[in-house]
Amino acid sequence: MNEVLQDRWDVEVKIEDANNLRYSKKVILIIKNHSPYIRKFEVGTKSINFRDQYSALKFRIYYNLISPVVIPIDKYRKEKVEILIPKVNSSPDDNIILYVKNLDKNEEKEIKIYV
Numbered sequence: 001m002n003e004v005l006q007d008r009w010d011v012e013v014k015i016e017d018a019n020n021l022r023y024s025k026k027v028i029l030i031i032k033n034h035s036p037y038i039r040k041f042e043v044g045t046k047s048i049n050f051r052d053q054y055s056a057l058k059f060r061i062y063y064n065l066i067s068p069v070v071i072p073i074d075k076y077r078k079e080k081v082e083i084l085i086p087k088v089n090s091s092p093d094d095n096i097i098l099y100v101k102n103l104d105k106n107e108e109k110e111i112k113i114y115v
Helices: 053-062
Strands: 009-017 023-033 040-049 069-072 078-086 095-102 107-114
Touching: 009 107, 023 040, 023 095, 023 107, 040 053, 053 078, 069 078
Parallel strands: none
Antiparallel strands: 009 023, 023 078, 040 069, 040 095, 095 107
16 A cells, blocks of 8 residues: 655644733644654744834734744644734734744745734
8 A cells, every 4th residue: 555645734823812911812823744754844923014103113012923933843743833912003904924934845824914
């Protein structure tokens, strides 16, 4: 019986209430590694888009994922990354764009979250 090994990975996004005075939302990224070859992933923020510059500055002060994080994930495993979104005065089109990058194959997936 010959099985072809699949070289793939997925990202699932869950958004929950943070139940905190400083943070409004908790974004949970679940990275699933379905490959025996891929081992390293990078999670970071691609851009923060706010119309009001004061709200953008306040957001950046409390936001907990400004610099990228490299996460090793063993084959056939999954890993959770929690990102806290601070409470700020925002307009409906204010958003942040997160990315998850597979460092072994140089593939990237983007996640857009409205604040």
